[in-house]
Amino acid sequence: MKRILLLVLLISVSACVFDESEEDRTFIRENVIPTDIKPLSSVAYTYNNESGNRLVEGKLDLVNASVVDIDLNGTPEWLLSSPLNNSTIWVAVLDDGNVQGFSLDDNGVATEITVTPNKIHSDLTPILTIEEDGDVVIGNIIEEQTAESSTSSVIQLSSGKRAYIRDNGDLVLVDSEKEQQISLNAMPNTRILVDENERLLLLTDYTNRYSQHVLLKFSTAAGIALVETNPELKLKTKINVSSSDVIEGNSLIWTDLNGDQEKEIITTISNPVVSSHIAVFDEDGNSIANSPSIGIELRWRHQIAVADFGLGQKELVATLFPHLDNEIEFFRFENNNLIIDSEDLTFTSHRSSAAANIDMALAADVDADDAVELLIPTEDFNSLAAVKHQSEGSITSVWQTPVAIGGRLMTNISATQTGDGDLQIGVGNNNNQLRIWY
Numbered sequence: 001m002k003r004i005l006l007l008v009l010l011i012s013v014s015a016c017v018f019d020e021s022e023e024d025r026t027f028i029r030e031n032v033i034p035t036d037i038k039p040l041s042s043v044a045y046t047y048n049n050e051s052g053n054r055l056v057e058g059k060l061d062l063v064n065a066s067v068v069d070i071d072l073n074g075t076p077e078w079l080l081s082s083p084l085n086n087s088t089i090w091v092a093v094l095d096d097g098n099v100q101g102f103s104l105d106d107n108g109v110a111t112e113i114t115v116t117p118n119k120i121h122s123d124l125t126p127i128l129t130i131e132e133d134g135d136v137v138i139g140n141i142i143e144e145q146t147a148e149s150s151t152s153s154v155i156q157l158s159s160g161k162r163a164y165i166r167d168n169g170d171l172v173l174v175d176s177e178k179e180q181q182i183s184l185n186a187m188p189n190t191r192i193l194v195d196e197n198e199r200l201l202l203l204t205d206y207t208n209r210y211s212q213h214v215l216l217k218f219s220t221a222a223g224i225a226l227v228e229t230n231p232e233l234k235l236k237t238k239i240n241v242s243s244s245d246v247i248e249g250n251s252l253i254w255t256d257l258n259g260d261q262e263k264e265i266i267t268t269i270s271n272p273v274v275s276s277h278i279a280v281f282d283e284d285g286n287s288i289a290n291s292p293s294i295g296i297e298l299r300w301r302h303q304i305a306v307a308d309f310g311l312g313q314k315e316l317v318a319t320l321f322p323h324l325d326n327e328i329e330f331f332r333f334e335n336n337n338l339i340i341d342s343e344d345l346t347f348t349s350h351r352s353s354a355a356a357n358i359d360m361a362l363a364a365d366v367d368a369d370d371a372v373e374l375l376i377p378t379e380d381f382n383s384l385a386a387v388k389h390q391s392e393g394s395i396t397s398v399w400q401t402p403v404a405i406g407g408r409l410m411t412n413i414s415a416t417q418t419g420d421g422d423l424q425i426g427v428g429n430n431n432n433q434l435r436i437w438y
Contacts, residue, residue, distance in 0.1 A: 044082040044128040046412040050194040053255045054305040056415040058423030059365035065437040076428030080128035081416035097122040155192045180233035187221040191251040200227045220246040239285040258333040291338035305363035307372040310390035322350040343395035359412030381409040407431035
C-alpha cells in the first residue's frame with residue numbers, strides 16, 4: 001500500500017489558517033504534499049455515476065451479447081470498470097480484500113493486469129482510477145484510522161483534489177499545496193457525491209433515534225450538506241430534517257428530476273409513525289416535492305436511479321421493501337408532488353439488511369432500443385431482468401427469460417462504455433467468477 005491515490009502519507013505543515021462564519025469553521029493547512037499525485041484519465045465508482053444516480057450512457061443488447069467468464073482467486077465483493085485505450089479495465093475486490101484486475105479487448109480476451117495496491121479494505125466502497133500514464137489504481141482511504149470507524153471512501157476530483165471523511169466527522173479536501181478541513185459531523189459511511197463544478201454533497205449528523213438497520217453499520221442521518229470546493233472549501237447549504245425524522249440509507253441522488261435544468265437533491269426520509277417517503281429538495285434546501293408515505297413502520301425504500309424509463313419524462317425508480325417484497329416504484333414530478341406508479345414483480349435490488357452493497361441495480365439501455373431500462377436482479381439473485389415503464393399503470397419486464405449470471409450475485413452491477421460508445425456490463429458471482437457482457 002505505497003504509491004496510491006488513496007493510501008497516502010500527508011507530509012508536514014508550514015502554516016495554519018482558520019476561516020470562521022456562523023455556518024462553518026474551515027481549517028486550512030498550507031504546503032501539505034501527498035505523495036505522487038498524477039493526472040487522471042478516468043475515475044470509476046461502484047454506483048457508476050458520481051452524482052449518485054445509477055444511470056449509465058451507451059447501449060447493449062444484453063440478451064444477445066457476447067459473454068466472457070473470468071475465474072477469480074476468491075469470492076468477489078466489489079466490481080469496478082473503466083475504458084482504457086481500445087480495451088476496458090475490470091477490477092474485482094475479493095471478500096478478503098485482495099484485488100484482481102483484467103483488461104478485456106474487443107475480441108473478449110481477458111488478460112490479468114497489475115492493480116495498485118493488490119489488497120485494500122474490503123468493507124469500504126472502493127474507487128478505481130486510471131492515471132494518464134495507464135496505471136490502474138484502486139483504494140478507499142487516506143488515513144488508516146478512517147477505516148476503523150468509517151466506510152466513507154475517498155473521492156478523486158478532476159482537478160486532482162481528493163475529498164474524504166475524517167473519523168471525527170470532518171470533511172477533508174487535499175491537493176498538492178494544502179489541506180482544508182471543515183467540521184460537518186459527516187455520517188461516517190456517507191457517499192460523497194460530486195458535480196461538474198466540483199461541489200460535494202453528503203449526509204451529516206448520524207443518528208440512531210429511528211433505524212431499520214438497512215445497511216451495515218451507519219444507515220440514518222439527520223442532515224445534508226452541500227459544500228463548495230472552489231476557490232476554497234465552504235458550506236453552501238445545510239438541510240436538517242425534523243426531530244422525528246431520519247434520512248435513510250448512505251447515498252443521495254443529485255440530478256434534475258423536475259426538468260427545470262437545475263439539480264435536485266433526492267432522498268428517503270423515515271419516521272416511526274408513517275415510515276418512509278421520498279423527499280426532493282432544491283440546492284438551497286427548500287422542500288419541493290414529497291411522495292406519499294408507506295404508512296407501515298420499519299419499511300424502507302431503496303432509491304436507485306433517475307431517467308426516462310419509457311413514459312416520456314424523467315422518473316425516479318425505487319424498490320419498496322427490497323428485503324421483504326418485490327415492488328418496483330416509479331415516481332414522476334407533477335404539480336410539486338411525486339406521483340407513484342408501482343408493480344409487484346419478482347425482482348429486488350438489495351440482498352439483505354446487513355449488506356453494505358446498495359449498487360445491485362442500475363439504469364441503462366440494455367436491449368439496444370435507444371431507451372433506458374431498469375436492470376435489476378431476480379429475487380434469487382441468480383439472473384438479471386430489465387423493466388420498462390411505457391405508460392401509466394404499465395410496468396413490464398422486457399425479457400421473457402431473465403439473463404443468467406452464472407451463480408448468485410455477490411457484487412454491484414458494473415457498467416462502462418468502450419471507446420466507441422458501446423456499453424459493457426459485468427457482475428461477480430459466488431462461483432468466484434466475473435461475468436462480462438460485451
